[in-house]
Amino acid sequence: MSLAASLPVLVADGIDERGLAQAASTSPDAFAVLYRRHVGPIHAFAYRRSGSREVAEEVTSATFERAWRAMPSFEWRGGGFKAWLFAIAARELAGWYRRNARSGNDRAQRALRLLHTDVIDEEHERVSAEDEQALVREALSTLPQRYQEAISLRHFAGLDPDEAAAAMGCTKAVLAVTLHRATKALRRAIERRRSVDEGN
Amino acid sequence: MRGTDLRELLARLEDAPAPEPSAVFVAKLEGELRTMDRTIEAEGSRPRRARLLAAAGPVAALTAAAAAAAATLLPSDPHPRQVKTADPGVTAPAPPPEAPSSSVPIPTTVVVAPPWLPPVTAPVPPTTAVARSATPEPAPRPAEHTAPTAAPPHEAVTTTVPHETTTTTPPYETLTLQCSAGMSAGNPTVFCSWSQSGSPSFKWYRLWRESAGSPLAIVFQSDNRPTTGYYDHTVQASTNYYYKVDITDAAGNVIGSSSIAPVSCC
Numbered sequence: 001m002s003l004a005a006s007l008p009v010l011v012a013d014g015i016d017e018r019g020l021a022q023a024a025s026t027s028p029d030a031f032a033v034l035y036r037r038h039v040g041p042i043h044a045f046a047y048r049r050s051g052s053r054e055v056a057e058e059v060t061s062a063t064f065e066r067a068w069r070a071m072p073s074f075e076w077r078g079g080g081f082k083a084w085l086f087a088i089a090a091r092e093l094a095g096w097y098r099r100n101a102r103s104g105n106d107r108a109q110r111a112l113r114l115l116h117t118d119v120i121d122e123e124h125e126r127v128s129a130e131d132e133q134a135l136v137r138e139a140l141s142t143l144p145q146r147y148q149e150a151i152s153l154r155h156f157a158g159l160d161p162d163e164a165a166a167a168m169g170c171t172k173a174v175l176a177v178t179l180h181r182a183t184k185a186l187r188r189a190i191e192r193r194r195s196v197d198e199g200n
Numbered sequence: 201m202r203g204t205d206l207r208e209l210l211a212r213l214e215d216a217p218a219p220e221p222s223a224v225f226v227a228k229l230e231g232e233l234r235t236m237d238r239t240i241e242a243e244g245s246r247p248r249r250a251r252l253l254a255a256a257g258p259v260a261a262l263t264a265a266a267a268a269a270a271a272t273l274l275p276s277d278p279h280p281r282q283v284k285t286a287d288p289g290v291t292a293p294a295p296p297p298e299a300p301s302s303s304v305p306i307p308t309t310v311v312v313a314p315p316w317l318p319p320v321t322a323p324v325p326p327t328t329a330v331a332r333s334a335t336p337e338p339a340p341r342p343a344e345h346t347a348p349t350a351a352p353p354h355e356a357v358t359t360t361v362p363h364e365t366t367t368t369t370p371p372y373e374t375l376t377l378q379c380s381a382g383m384s385a386g387n388p389t390v391f392c393s394w395s396q397s398g399s400p401s402f403k404w405y406r407l408w409r410e411s412a413g414s415p416l417a418i419v420f421q422s423d424n425r426p427t428t429g430y431y432d433h434t435v436q437a438s439t440n441y442y443y444k445v446d447i448t449d450a451a452g453n454v455i456g457s458s459s460i461a462p463v464s465c466c
Binding site: 019022023026027028030031032035036039040043044045047048053056057060061064065068069132133136137151155156158183186187190 | 206207209210211212213214216218219220221225226229230232233234236404406418419420421422423448452
């Protein structure tokens with residue numbers, strides 16, 4: 001029995017997320033439990049969005065650092081801590097692409113060429129899933145940040161519509177409209193890149 | 201996009217396997233987070249000066265008080281006033297120049313342990329605060345009040361610490377805690393209730409639990425003062441539990457606690 005003594009703060013993992021999030025505003029150990037719960041999903045989210053383990057680790061680090069610093073101002077809302085954390089990660093990802101804007105990597109360029117309508121079918125078959133994904137990722141990075149976040153949270157983070165809407169700070173209906181517009185913008189971005197490539 | 205629908209691409213991305221983060225990365229990041237100072241960016245709504253002072257800690261607070269005293273004595277100082285803190289790279293700016301020196305508000309800066317250090321749940325030493333406030337502080341208990349050191353009368357005194365600068369100690373509040381075990385919907389449950397805090401510095405209730413083989417843990421936390429009870433549904437039958445509730449201020453200082461309430465479940 002050591003309660004009367006000066007004690008290490010160890011927080012059991014069985015506590016509900018809301019209690020943990022409240023405790024994490026003052027307890028690094030509570031935040032550590034949240035961190036261990038979510039570091040895998042956040043890393044997977046960043047990896048699916050970027051296709052790079054290095055970027056995933058960089059974004060994951062930045063996400064949890066920002067979350068740790070912002071915990072005192074965290075307020076439990078719809079979607080809870082998970083949606084809040086993914087929203088931070090989505091912003092970090094958009095920020096990463098903004099800081100590292102470039103014309104395109106080789107894989108994306110190759111996929112772009114092979115997706116042209118005049119490419120013969122045999123070549124088209126060579127477009128691997130990775131090539132396609134690289135193309136989508138690159139085109140996605142050219143969209144406005146809110147569109148990037150909507151598509152990322154809905155398609156790469158594994159959030160259900162309620163959670164994604166909560167992370168976006170909007171209703172499901174608004175999220176649906178935003179997603180619709182974002183998807184159209186993404187399609188246009190891909191077509192625009194194709195036009196530029198044809199011009200070259 | 202011939203042959204490939206965008207939605208299919210997005211769906212494939214959604215289902216694409218993602219590698220687990222390496223154990224080294226996870227452990228390293230957790231270690232970095234535990235040692236990270238978040239006070240500078242923690243409260244964006246607070247004035248920048250207050251945040252810097254809070255981050256700089258006691259030296260900055262004391263130095264700021266001294267700077268305020270100097271500003272009072274030397275109102276015509278032509279040089280920009282800056283307070284250098286002991287923390288490398290952190291500089292607390294001087295009060296806004298438009299504010300009269302006689303009424304420069306110095307935010308109450310509580311000198312606390314860094315937030316990444318575990319809070320102490322045992323009765324803590326009195327929290328030292330350096331404050332200068334327009335409203336008088338409640339009279340502290342004499343036993344815990346540290347009187348400012350006064351210069352002997354025969355010594356020549358060239359500077360004067362403003363009388364508002366004082367050291368106060370918030371009273372340590374004792375709460376009562378009662379816990380009882382029972383069954384709720386067929387599940388073992390412990391209900392704990394405690395007395396409501398009357399401390400003006402109250403920010404959080406924290407209910408702690410410990411049992412044999414299970415480490416001490418916070419099972420409930422609330423910043424709602426009227427919340428004085430909690431049903432703990434995470435208990436197991438045939439287990440002895442020990443509960444304790446404490447209260448903290450906004451800075452995380454423990455400002456009150458209860459005695460330990462043992463309960464045998466269920």
